[in-house]
């Protein structure tokens with residue numbers, strides 16, 4: 098049997114990296130997407146190979162439609178697409194809305210929202226039985242921010258994740274009879290580089306006391322939920338959004 102391919106955007110670091118390692122262990126040939134950090138993507142590919150799996154690194158800025166199309170064309174050459182994890186996402190500096198430029202908001206939406214929709218479009222074209230595909234799974238990365246709104250921090254980010262929730266509900270219904278399940282995970286405060294990239298490396302740990310479980314989560318705890326949703330054990334799960342947030 099040819100291994101099915103899983104495309105994981107932003108697979109070079111954090112939650113995407115943990116998901117790439119977990120998906121490879123479950124037999125997927127993993128396309129590790131990355132934006133700029135080639136060394137991190139290569140490390141993931143090397144780790145997968147060392148554990149007996151298969152992965153390739155492909156540069157893809159999800160803010161670019163051309164990059165996304167090229168990513169899926171490269172994935173297609175490796176085997177039949179079985180899964181997309183729409184993981185690539187960004188935050189920005191802590192700010193109130195009055196201080197946000199339109200350029201900042203447009204960048205956030207281009208990467209977090211448009212990027213996820215265009216990746217899903219390319220995946221549906223290849224996985225839908227309507228187009229001769231064998232079906233598959235799309236897992237979108239939302240955030241607890243979609244519920245909480247992130248006031249005084251980044252309401253633009255929270256709004257982008259609210260869009261992911263709505264998109265998950267709609268697309269799940271659109272392709273449910275074509276063999277594709279569409280689900281989302283809402284991580285809470287997870288220990289990754291994303292907080293430093295927003296200029297506040299201690300954010301997750303500082304807020305951990307607001308989590309009912311009194312701690313931050315790990316990238317592996319999110320990856321475990323994602324690969325379960327990708328698996329046949331979740332074969333009747335679609336349109337669902339799973340909170341993995343320690344009760345937050």
Ligand code: NAP
Pocket residue numbers: 106107108109110111112113130131132133134135137157158159160183184185186187208238239240241283284285286287288289290291292294301
């Ligand atoms: P992270 O540690 O900052 O890693 C981000 C990953 O996305 C990297 O692999 C990075 O690639 C890639 N990336 C960044 N911009 C990109 C772009 N324009 N195009 C393609 N790839 C891009 O992030 P994370 O914490 O793992 O977050 C992953 C997802 O979970 C995001 O959607 C995030 O919103 C969501 N999430 C995270 C948390 C949390 O607390 N960590 C909570 C809720 C939701 P390079 O290595 O090349 O830079």
